[in-house]
Amino acid sequence: MKKIKNRERIIQKKFFVNEKENERIKLMMKETGITNFSIFARRACCNKEIFSIDFSEYKNIISEISATKSELKRIGNNINQIAKHLNENKNNQTKEW
Incomplete structure (x- = not known):
């Protein structure tokens, strides 16, 4: 992975999914038109309320x-x-x- 100087987001998050979850993520990304998983994950995690x-x-x-x-x-x-x-x-x- 290339290093980017002056990166605003410096903390990396990783998680594992199974095949079914991966297909669901791909489908949701396609439906929203977001091609970058990092952007998709950030929006999905940070722009939602958790009850x-x-x-x-x-x-x-x-x-x-x-x-x-x-x-x-x-x-x-x-x-x-x-x-x-x-x-x-x-x-x-x-x-x-």
């Missing part, structure tokens, strides 16, 4: 839902066992008559 969403509250809700789901499943099993027992007793009583 961070805190899902910690939802994780607690999801775990509560999961626990409730497990309890409902156990209750359903108990009801099915009671129904089976009642049906077996009912069938046994009708056979005795």
